[in-house]
Amino acid sequence: MVYKKKSIVIGIETSCDDTAVSVVNRNRNVLSNIIIHQKIHKKYGGVVPELAARLHEKYLVKAVNMAISSAKINKNQIDAVSFTLGPGLIGPLLVGASFAKSFSMGLKIPLIGVNHVQAHILSQFIKKGNLNKSYYPIFPFLCLMISGGHTQIVKVNDFFKMEILGSTLDDSVGDAFDKIARMFGFSYPGGPKLEYFSKNGNSKKFIFSKPLVKGLDFSFSGLKSHVMQFIKKKSKKNPYFVQNNLSDLCASIQRIIAEILLEKVKKAIADTGIFRVSLAGGVSANNEIIRHFLVLEKKNKKWEIFIPKKKYATDNAAMIAITGLLKYEKNIFDPINVCSYSKFQTF
Template sequence: MKKEPIIIGIESSCDETAVSIIKNREVLSDIIISQEIHKKYGGVVPELAARLHDKNIVKAVNKAILSANIKKNDIDAVSFTIGPGLIGSLLVGACFAKSFSTGLKIPLLAVNHIQAHVLSHFIKNANVSNYYPIFPFLSLVISGGHTQILKVSNFFHMEILGSTLDDSVGETFDKIARFLGFSYPGGPIIEFFSKNGCDKKFLFSKPMVKGLNFSFSGFKSNVLQFISTNLKKDPLFIKNNLHDLCSSIQKCISEILLDKVKKATLKTNIFRVSLVGGVSSNSKIREIFTSFAEKEKWEIFLLKKKYTTDNGSMIAITGLLKYKENLFDSIYVSPYSKFKIF
């Protein structure tokens, strides 16, 4: 019987040093070392992120191997994030992966970060529903750096149907949160305070963008201007309305996202939809998409929350799928910071 390959995945695109080991689509270990230092700066500092990856990566790899209860010589290939992301952080992961590959004489698998988020749904038991999407399906990628709608035809063919023209949805949450006086990252704090609020208390303008592209700059400006105007009348406006503000902001963002995905389903005649990326863990977004999917008979695919944020498992599963198709990469591949087509 042919041995199932064991793949190690290394993710270092931003401020998480994440390493995972996968066999037969099952996660054997999943290690994440977070960089808390960025909170005091209100966002990720690229140079600090790269330095901390350099400090943490060996520790994370050793922990992953130990937790998986294997030896490093049992690993059949090493996969790593090649981009997009912070170039300094990516270089740390790439250099380590190349050295690991060379030292053990095993194949190298370069992984696109966005593709990996989408393919997280093919990790065993990663879905809330615990079954894999059937091709073709649509995927809404929502994170701190990305907001896109993709048509996914197979593991290796994904077409961009729409993208943000300015801020990502994660950036929008964070910028509004900062104005409200919250620390970074602000999205989860807005979600926390929204739980006891009325989401119909305040209405905000939705951007009028043609096609399937997004724009959040106008929405963000509308929210900030609205709050500023009311603060002039009442210096305690934020404090007295915090829960309702957070709930109303969250609802409007959720509806902006859903409106575009609805258009994408009608354009493609595909009614299987997956949500991926850190912002897809947001409870209001999940609630609005799930409710609409049930009403319209969509198939909706949501990840368990630990697989929504950047993690090594998504890199390892993509590496595994590439490995099975012999899609190996040269040691001379170079990381890229900007988005590239799959």
């Protein structure tokens, strides 16, 4: 397969409950980025896999047509189709994989499977407006991958040479945010609501203990339990405790989580001597976490912090398409019988 100068790659993302399709070109410009949200899951308090899969089947053709139209191209101009291979919910993943395989066979173009976590990390290489390539992080760099399903510190040596330095031993940071938010009565997804109510809160009003975890690994189950016990104890004395202290509680929890993440990254920098750090994943859109990292960057001239645009932080197809483009440039393709996987595999 010969790499074309005017490459156009379409990306399909169906790992969870968002049906997303994006088109990118050789210059790493996003020509279109369509996301159809499945709002029905809110009433169930979380994503229902079977329902998500059925809705992907319903929305995917529409999303693809919208993406191609918005990109102002026709389908015959597409040089490769990339799709989320895993990890994620297996039903939704299979819907995206089946469509991508049919699309590949129908147009006789290469098929490119993409690791969802790797795509989050490589979203940093989407072109940012008129900025040139020097804005991209230089290899090697560290990536703090924080989402609803993953919490990892990754050493990125090249586009497709990555090493996990630390990972969560139990809950992901995004899962911890959502479960704590549920204690406050917030509906799914609770993380963004917790952030919203923290804006006018005193982040030093309540002190929660930090988990003692060796090395670069994380743990959030203990923090979650501590918050639950604290709320139960206070609510016994005052049934309106949460209601009366909601903003302060949200702000205090955000602060402690941001500090946990930052302390681990500081250790990773000390261990590796690498001062370039990117954030990735849906939780990297959290303003309090961003603030903690940018404050430290101002204090340390060696530090370089790379923050993704919020529309590319949460699940989206632009990150799948850009990863597909990078693989296309290196002639890394997949056979038609490539299998989707639900659990995280090594990069």
